[in-house]
Amino acid sequence: MSTTAPTIPFELQSAKRAVGFSYWLRTHRGAVAMAGLLAFAAPVTFFTGALSVMRAPTAFNVVRLGLWWMLYCVALWSALLVLGYYCEHVVRRLKQPARAAAWLLAASAAAIFANILTAGRTAILVEQGLVYSAGTAHLYAFIFSLIMALLYFAHLRRSLGHEQAAARLVAAQTAQRRARRDMVQARLHEMQARIDPQLLFEMLGTVRRLYEQDSARAERFLDELIVFLRAALPRLRSPSSSLLREIELASAFVNLHALANASEWGMTVDIAADVMHARFPAGVLVPLLDTTFCGGAGNCRLTVSRSSDDCRLALRLSAAPSDACVARVATLLAELYGTAANLEIEGSTGTTDVIVKVPYELA
Numbered sequence: 119m120s121t122t123a124p125t126i127p128f129e130l131q132s133a134k135r136a137v138g139f140s141y142w143l144r145t146h147r148g149a150v151a152m153a154g155l156l157a158f159a160a161p162v163t164f165f166t167g168a169l170s171v172m173r174a175p176t177a178f179n180v181v182r183l184g185l186w187w188m189l190y191c192v193a194l195w196s197a198l199l200v201l202g203y204y205c206e207h208v209v210r211r212l213k214q215p216a217r218a219a220a221w222l223l224a225a226s227a228a229a230i231f232a233n234i235l236t237a238g239r240t241a242i243l244v245e246q247g248l249v250y251s252a253g254t255a256h257l258y259a260f261i262f263s264l265i266m267a268l269l270y271f272a273h274l275r276r277s278l279g280h281e282q283a284a285a286r287l288v289a290a291q292t293a294q295r296r297a298r299r300d301m302v303q304a305r306l307h308e309m310q311a312r313i314d315p316q317l318l319f320e321m322l323g324t325v326r327r328l329y330e331q332d333s334a335r336a337e338r339f340l341d342e343l344i345v346f347l348r349a350a351l352p353r354l355r356s357p358s359s360s361l362l363r364e365i366e367l368a369s370a371f372v373n374l375h376a377l378a379n380a381s382e383w384g385m386t387v388d389i390a391a392d393v394m395h396a397r398f399p400a401g402v403l404v405p406l407l408d409t410t411f412c413g414g415a416g417n418c419r420l421t422v423s424r425s426s427d428d429c430r431l432a433l434r435l436s437a438a439p440s441d442a443c444v445a446r447v448a449t450l451l452a453e454l455y456g457t458a459a460n461l462e463i464e465g466s467t468g469t470t471d472v473i474v475k476v477p478y479e480l481a
Contacts, residue, residue, distance in 0.1 A: 142203050149202060152273050156266040157195035161187045168248055179242055186239035193235045194263060197228035202274050221271045229263030298453070321346075324378045339377040346370035359400035361393060361422065361429070368403040372418070389422040396429045397479040399454055402447055403431075406439045406472055424478055431474040438463070438470040451476065 143150055165187045169175060201224040208220060233256055240255040321343050328336035346367065369385055376383035385407075407418065419434040444463060451459040455476055464471040 139200075139203055142206075143199070146277070149270075149274050149277060150199060153195050153198040153202070153270050156270050157198060158191045161191050161194075168243070172248065179245075183239060183242050186236050186242070190232055190236040190239070194228060194232035194266065197231045198267060198270050201228050202271065205271070206274065206278055217275075221275060222268075225264055225267035225271050228267040229260050232263050233259050295456070321374065324374075328378070335377055339374065342370055342373045342377060346374060359398060361389070361396045361398040361431075364398050364400065364403050365389065365420065365422075368407055368420070371404050371407055383417055385417075386419045387422075388420070390424055393422055393424045393429050393478065395480055396424075398429065398431075398476065399450065401450060402474060403433070405443050405447060406433060406435070408443075425475075427478050428475045429478045431476075433472040433474070435470045435472065436468065438465060439472065444472075447474075 165184060168183065169180065172179070205220055205224045212220060237252075237256070240252040243255050244250075244252060325336055325340055325343065328339050365387055369387065372383060372385040403420075417436055421432045421434075423430050423432075444461070448461045451461055451474070458477050460473075460475040462471075462473040464473065
């Protein structure tokens with residue numbers, strides 16, 4: 119499936135170009151080290167070898183030759199890094215033959231630049247009898263520099279291939295996770311379509327029974343059932359849900375159980391303002407409450423807060439939910455969010471805390 123990349127504003131493009139090279143240096147430490155190794159290792163070796171065969175080495179000549187070789191190393195190193203950065207961005211858009219030509223031209227340019235910038239060193243080499251002529255020295259230095267540059271660009275090209283392969287792997291893994299999440303959401307949507315009608319029939323049966331026993335309580339039950347259905351029906355049209363909708367659904371569900379059993383059961387809700395419009399998976403709260411209230415235990419407290427990039431939901435119940443329900447909710451969270459979501463059960467005397475953490479997303 120192909121996607122169109124969003125257009126980047128001109129200001130962002132300019133800023134990216136301004137910091138692009140420095141960012142490239144920070145993210146390509148291996149290439150920087152390889153360029154330095156190739157640019158410094160051989161010239162330093164040649165310099166120490168030249169000292170042993172110079173005719174009349176004076177301190178002045180040794181210092182001059184050392185500075186020339188140091189300038190050569192820095193020039194070649196800088197040329198390799200700059201040309202490597204620009205070539206890496208250019209060759210992505212070229213075909214295979216053109217890529218090889220681009221790398222060869224870049225290597226030649228780096229070799230020419232380093233030798234032209236340090237052409238003055240040949241005078242010392244000829245004077246001390248290390249080479250016969252300046253032309254020979256330049257030719258030898260160019261060939262040596264070209265070989266070093268080709269080795270560097272071969273390393274850079276291989277690194278580029280590894281980076282592209284890693285990028286394709288990350289894209290494939292992201293697409294796989296997205297497809298898996300869509301599949302789980304579709305399955306959840308299908309499960310909701312099967313469960314909610316069953317719950318509706320049970321509630322309608324409760325309405326009939328209450329009208330036979332207490333018509334006033336039946337009227338209140340029917341009003342609460344309307345609130346419950348208003349919160350539940352949008353979940354049948356969409357596989358995703360929001361935190362407010364799930365809390366509204368859970369509150370109505372608790373009220374329905376309280377009216378059906380003529381009890382004082384209720385749910386206290388404490389929700390932070392910055393998570394009121396967060397996305398939250400459907401099918402988490404109501405199953406946890408269902409197994410608790412069906413077991414004859416009532417009253418619960420729901421606290422929702424935001425911690426960094428997570429949405430934290432803490433549900434305090436007077437009885438522990440069933441193991442099957444906990445396993446089902448944990449499986450649902452793992453399929454939707456992987457390791458980014460978490461479900462914890464903390465029990466104490468008379469209460470059970472169910473803590474759910476999911477990534478924070480706007481609904």
